[in-house]
Amino acid sequence: MVAHPPRRMSPQRRREHLIEATLELFATVGPEQVGVREITRAADVSRALFYRYFSGIEELRVAALSAIVRELGASIADPVGATPLDQLRSAVNAFLDVAEKHAKAYVALLRSGSVVASGDTAALVDGVREQIVRLVVERSGVPAPSPLFLMTVRGWVALAESATVSWQQDRSVPRDQLVEWLVGQLRAMLAENARHEQVPAVSF
Amino acid sequence: MVAHPPRRMSPQRRREHLIEATLELFATVGPEQVGVREITRAADVSRALFYRYFSGIEELRVAALSAIVRELGASIADPVGATPLDQLRSAVNAFLDVAEKHAKAYVALLRSGSVVASGDTAALVDGVREQIVRLVVERSGVPAPSPLFLMTVRGWVALAESATVSWQQDRSVPRDQLVEWLVGQLRAMLAENARHEQVPAVSF
Numbered sequence: 001m002v003a004h005p006p007r008r009m010s011p012q013r014r015r016e017h018l019i020e021a022t023l024e025l026f027a028t029v030g031p032e033q034v035g036v037r038e039i040t041r042a043a044d045v046s047r048a049l050f051y052r053y054f055s056g057i058e059e060l061r062v063a064a065l066s067a068i069v070r071e072l073g074a075s076i077a078d079p080v081g082a083t084p085l086d087q088l089r090s091a092v093n094a095f096l097d098v099a100e101k102h103a104k105a106y107v108a109l110l111r112s113g114s115v116v117a118s119g120d121t122a123a124l125v126d127g128v129r130e131q132i133v134r135l136v137v138e139r140s141g142v143p144a145p146s147p148l149f150l151m152t153v154r155g156w157v158a159l160a161e162s163a164t165v166s167w168q169q170d171r172s173v174p175r176d177q178l179v180e181w182l183v184g185q186l187r188a189m190l191a192e193n194a195r196h197e198q199v200p201a202v203s204f
Numbered sequence: 205m206v207a208h209p210p211r212r213m214s215p216q217r218r219r220e221h222l223i224e225a226t227l228e229l230f231a232t233v234g235p236e237q238v239g240v241r242e243i244t245r246a247a248d249v250s251r252a253l254f255y256r257y258f259s260g261i262e263e264l265r266v267a268a269l270s271a272i273v274r275e276l277g278a279s280i281a282d283p284v285g286a287t288p289l290d291q292l293r294s295a296v297n298a299f300l301d302v303a304e305k306h307a308k309a310y311v312a313l314l315r316s317g318s319v320v321a322s323g324d325t326a327a328l329v330d331g332v333r334e335q336i337v338r339l340v341v342e343r344s345g346v347p348a349p350s351p352l353f354l355m356t357v358r359g360w361v362a363l364a365e366s367a368t369v370s371w372q373q374d375r376s377v378p379r380d381q382l383v384e385w386l387v388g389q390l391r392a393m394l395a396e397n398a399r400h401e402q403v404p405a406v407s408f
Contacts (some may be wrong), residue, residue, distance in 0.1 A: 084275060096336060111326060121317060131380030135357030154370060155389070162362040163355045172351030183401050185359070188396035192388050196381070 014055050015063075018043050022064040023064045026105035031061065031116040043062045065109055072098045075132055084139045085204050088186065091135065092160070093180050099164050107165055132157050140190070140202040152193040156186045219257050222247050230309035235320040257344065266324045269313055273328045275397075276302045277335055288343045289408050292390065295339065296364070296383050303368050309371055336361050344394070344406040351375040356397040360390045 008015060017052040025034045036057050040050050040129050054060040075098050079091035099106045108116040109125060136153045143155075146185035158184055167178055187204050215350075225247035229238045240261050243408060244254050260265040279302050283295035303310045312320040313329060340357045341349050364386055371382055391408050396403040 018331060047244050073389075117321070133376060135343050147370075151367050151370050151376075151385075152389075155366050158362035158366040159393075160361030166355050170351060172355075177400070181397070184396050184400060185356075185393055188392045189296075189363075189389055192386070192392035196388060 005032070006203060011053075012146065014045075014049075015017070018053055018060065019064050019067055022060055023067060023102065023105065023114070026108075027102050028104070030104040031108045046066055050055060057199060061116060062118070062124075065105065065116070065121050066124055068098065068102050068109070070127050072128055076135060084141070087139055088136070088204055089179060089183050091132075092182050095132075095160070095166065096175065096179065099168065103168055111164065114137050127176070129154070129157050136186070140203055140204060146197060148193055148197055149190075153186075158188055159185060160187075215257075218249075218253075222254065222264065223268050223271055224248070226264055227271060227306065227309065229310075230268060233240055234308040235312045243312050252330055262322070265320060266322070266328075268324050269309065269320070272302065272306050272309060272313070273332050273348065276307075276332055280336060280339060288345070289387070291343055292340070293383060293408055294334075296386050299336075299364070300368065300379065300383065303372065307372055314365055314369065333358070333361050340390070345406060346406055350401060352397055352401055353394075355394050357390075360393055363389060363393075369374070385387055 018039065022034065022039055025038055025042055025174060030040075034057075036047065039057075039060065040047055054063070072095065075094040076091045079087040079089075081090045093145055105116070109121060111117065133150065133153045136156070137150070140152060141151075156166040163178065164180060167173070173181070183204075190204065191201045222243065226238065226243055226247065229242055229246055238261075240251065243261075244251055246256075258267070265293055276299065279298040280295045282294075283289040283291040283369075283391070285294045285296060309320070313325060315321065337354065337357045340360070341354070346353060367382065367386060377385070387408075394408065395405045
């Protein structure tokens, strides 16, 4: 529950406040369980006020998931680190931070057929995937990535999503080990791809 | 269009016929464009007859996608080949055969947020994924797969799906090369995983 909101807020702040309350509920009870009633209760506002800001639960859902996607985009955009390998490691850490913070919403966002997934959210998710692919390609220093190279990086993003979802469920390895494993898998996949394309491997 | 169906069919055959007509439409124009009207026209039946077999387009969609999933399951279950590596190659080929035959339906089935994806179809897709994971684990000869080993195989399935969807769109490499690349990626990912777990690599 978002504690003691001030009674008077600017429209923009009120909107943000509703989105924050929604994200908190999404992360804890899961998006499937969250309706207008749960949100108005958590944000301590009336239904009438809610409907001044959103046409319904669908619109708020997309707004809340967009906020996660923006956060994810921003957090991986500027990975710190001296070498491309350090940068990759820090971007993977940033990705896991966001996935953990929004655990249940993250899983629902990715699961095909979930009540939360829609054409709008699928487009958002595809946007983040392409952003990650662009980042990896940039940092890899490959000037003109081949179709197989792009397929490798896209496949690694799919691996990272699948591994993150499994790991959030079973916590089978320490987080640091997961990060090293993900970084190692990208390097192995790029090396394997270089072998297939008969080009030198990239420098991660 | 399914040519000249006999006027009289057993109920089971009629049902199959409607599903076949649907799959043909799905593969050519894509599931999003297919409604009851398109199906009754292609199968040359009345609306009344259609509704004797299915409550609506949703139910037929799930039935049609279940048929693809069953076909996929059967085609990868018995890969031919003398060695585990040959068997893997033949299973990848069988997988691509089904993905190609049902091209547009396959993509729609996997895409989160597509009109075709639902809780029911997501469960079907998860079933196939788990079946592929079990097959790879069996063939790898690893008696007690670790969580990271399973994560590697699941991640490879995600890579295979992502690569198949990209490849169906751009046909950037010959199919044989795609098969060798997918097989090579699994071997590289398993070898990388063995390195992380400090165990011997498996025998593919």
